[in-house]
Amino acid sequence: MSFTERFRQDAYDKFSGDLYEFCCKDADDDCKTVIVAVVDGDYLRRSFGDVHDIVPIADSVTKLIARCEVCGQKGFFTVRKTCDTRTQLIGRADVYTPVCLKHYINNQIVIRASN
Incomplete structure (x- = not known):
């Protein structure tokens, strides 16, 4: 079952846009704690999406x-x-x-x- 099948389309759209802006808005404007769990690289060892853009605004980063x-x-x-x-x-x-x-x-x- 795909992400969009499990969750509503708007939940998927939240994460398919600008991750940096999403995290800043929720943390800074809405005073929310934001926890992001993502794959940081693809199978060819290339940076995956814009995930590395949020490292500078993170309170902490844990790589599993x-x-x-x-x-x-x-x-x-x-x-x-x-x-x-x-x-x-x-x-x-x-x-x-x-x-x-x-x-x-x-x-x-x-x-x-x-x-």
Whole structure:
């Protein structure tokens, strides 16, 4: 079930616009505590959306770390298990898996070799 199917369209629209403005308005104008949980990078290790724009206005930032599905080390990166190359592809463990740097690099070598 997609986000827009689970929630109303206006809830989705709130987060698909300018994240910085949304956070500033709710925190500064409405005196709300804003908690943002997001993916900060895509499967190619590129910045994802405008999430890094809100770091300077944050009281604190906590980056959660997964475990590499291959070796159990800290998994800072994500491997996409499909051939789909769209930047935004919503999925779970059937589409993505957390990996350490070594296994991320190994996966990229395999992908390049198969192309």
